[in-house]
Amino acid sequence: QARPAELRSGLPHGWVSARFEQILLELQTGPFGSSLHQSDYVVGGTPVINPASIQGERIVPIDKMAVGAATLERLATFKFRAGDVVLGRRGEMGRSAVVTESEQGWLCGTGSLILRLSRQVCARFVVLLLGSPSVRDYLGGKAVGATMQNLNQGILLNLVIGVPPSAEQHRIVAKVDELMAL
Numbered sequence: 001q002a003r004p005a006e007l008r009s010g011l012p013h014g015w016v017s018a019r020f021e022q023i024l025l026e027l028q029t030g031p032f033g034s035s036l037h038q039s040d041y042v043v044g045g046t047p048v049i050n051p052a053s054i055q056g057e058r059i060v061p062i063d064k065m066a067v068g069a070a071t072l073e074r075l076a077t078f079k080f081r082a083g084d085v086v087l088g089r090r091g092e093m094g095r096s097a098v099v100t101e102s103e104q105g106w107l108c109g110t111g112s113l114i115l116r117l118s119r120q121v122c123a124r125f126v127v128l129l130l131g132s133p134s135v136r137d138y139l140g141g142k143a144v145g146a147t148m149q150n151l152n153q154g155i156l157l158n159l160v161i162g163v164p165p166s167a168e169q170h171r172i173v174a175k176v177d178e179l180m181a182l
Contacts, residue, residue, distance in 0.1 A: 011162045021157035023126070026116035029089070029153065030108040031078050040071045049080070050109035051088030054095045057127055059086065059103050067107060078108040085115040085123050087130060089151040094136035098123040113156070125169040128176055129161060 011017060021027075036048070045068045047053070047061035054060075072079070080086065080099040088095040090111040099106075108114050117123055129135055142155040164172065 012164070014168065015162045015164045018161055018163050019157065020159040020161060023118050023121045023161075023163065024115060024157075025118055026114070027153055027157065028078065028108065028114040028116075030110045030112045030114075031075050033110050035075060036067075036071070036110055040067050042066055042068045045069075046072045046106055047103075048107045048109045049086055049103070050111040051091050051095055053109070054086060054088050054097050054112070057097050057131065059097045059099065059106075061106070065109070072107060075107060078114070080104055080106050080108060080114065081116070083117070083123055085117065085126050085130075087113045087115055087151075087156075089113050093139035093151060094130045094132070096127045096130045098127055113151075113153070120166065121163060122166065122169040122173060124173045128173065135159065135161075 030050075041048070041064060043063065043066065045066035048065045048067055049059055049061070050065065053062055053065065067075070080103055082099055082101045082104045084099040085096055086099055086108060088111060096115075115126065117126060130139075138159060139151055139155065142151075163169075
């Protein structure tokens with residue numbers, strides 16, 4: 001893994017090298033298993049978002065994975081805010097999505113992480129970055145767990161990335177979205 005100083009030489013003009021921790025305001029792991037029990041789940045409650053709910057860079061709730069008001073309030077620390085990025089930390093590495101206003105207030109599940117980003121980075125750009133083959137390989141190669149990969153915070157925080165200026169991030173996102181539409 002390259003150090004930020006090593007990465008800097010290969011970056012386009014205006015880009016900066018950073019460890020992932022430098023673009024985050026907050027990193028929150030979902031509640032530990034002992035905090036959220038099978039008996040807490042209810043039909044028709046507030047969705048709980050685990051990696052299986054992160055599909056194609058979108059959040060897709062699973063009906064039986066929801067909690068009632070009392071559990072939601074008890075676990076209020078783990079509620080999503082619009083603009084957060086949710087990242088699966090189990091199974092397939094790099095699976096992530098931007099939390100929209102529709103998902104605000106939903107609950108981060110045990111197998112996921114909440115990324116609250118600095119204003120210098122576009123959330124959609126970060127989702128594209130996390131889903132890129134090189135980052136997925138890095139996360140997968142560093143993840144721990146024999147039967148199922150499990151990403152810990154330290155692995156993610158030490159990831160070295162190239163960060164373009166804000167306008168360039170938005171151009172990259174627009175171009176990728178345009179190409180994906182084809």
